[in-house]
Amino acid sequence: MRGFTDKMAEEKSKYTKRADGRKFDELRKVEAKVGIIPEADGSAMYKSGDTIAIASVFGPRTLHPQHMQNPETGILRVNYDMMSFSVYERKRPGPNRRSQEISKVTEWALAPCVDLSEFPNSVVDVFIEIPQADAGTRVAGINAAAMALAHAGIPMKELASAVAVGKLDKTIVVDLSKEEEDFEEGEGATDIPVCFLSRSKKLSLLQLDGKISTEELNKAIELGKKACEEINKIQTKALKEIKE
């Protein structure tokens, strides 16, 4: 699959560059930091371009309400929230349909990395806040949450890294910005958030918004896998840098 972006660029010479001058497989400027919230058991910040995600982890602690407790294993509970000033048009504070869905898919994306069998009847709470949004907030949230979980000392099999791949007209690109997400020429924009696990290289999140052929989807996922490996390196580096 190597080099297909260049080949595609030749084929579709109409678009040779992205709006912000990035290459088709280039990520936005990434910044990652671990241990930013002293009150939390584990915390991390992940910044990709103008998107910022902050994750804090609490627990394992006793789970309330009690009827949700699982005597076999601990559970993971994720809460994703966009701050009201994170977007141009003020977002009404509090949970909504979109944030509930994202909380759920993030939970599912992170569940295969953590091993909570040691903590029956308890919960590990993950809170993801988005103080600034410019597309790709759910994947930024996953990246931050994975680092925060590791920082909290939760037993984990591996880390998780996520990226949004997309198709702009006929070109497959990685890490869409808001501007690109709203692209309407030709076939329009397709947004595909993917999440890969660091060791087993398994796919733990795949969503799709837009139109894409099977062949192109496979290519997009392959491109996402490469980008996730890059993100994993950044996450690992951020974790190794901490000194408390």
Place this chain on the structure above:
Amino acid sequence: MEERKIVVPGETIVTGEDFLPGDGTRRENDDIVAGKFGLSDISDRLVKVIPLSGVYIPRRGNTVIGQIVDITFNGWLIDFNGPANGFLSLSEIPRYISKDEMRDYLDFGDVVIARIWNAKGKGIDLTLKVRGLGQLEGGMLMKINPNKVPRVIGKEGSMVNLIKEATNCEVTVGQNGMVWIKGNEIDKELRAKEIIEFICKNSFVEGLTEMVKEFIDGGVKK
């Protein structure tokens, strides 16, 4: 012994059949893989990961400090900042207590130092049937990061003794990160608290003992 390094979950620490996976690690084919974020430690053949951050995870034999949060018909529930409350059974206290006198022996909010005798299976069971355990009366309680407990205690208790000498306070450190301080004057207790906070803040500094000595003499600022 190999140098310690920071590992992330899913990272291969060493490869080879010669090593045994210990705490926080697992074997995957030939590799010993980290199952936690922390410092890798290889002694002899045993590979383990020492956590750097995070909550307290109870282990059998640990001594912890906690507070009574509930009294059941045959024991007490104790909150010690763990993933669940610990249970202290009526039969695990050093003398016989009738069920009607339970509140007289240990009441809500009382602070106790107890040992974990079982952390596997359902619940965490505590005992007071070891010398030095029991209720802690008076004094004050502070909470520190449980991963810094070894720093506060120091080699063979050297750091704790330093604090005790400097402030004339009794200092007891639970492995769960709860510290109990009792002195004659409140100022002395607060001073001990200050010193412990200083240790936690500078736990990564080399020659910490010297630095703490200086801090006690008023040489180093916070």
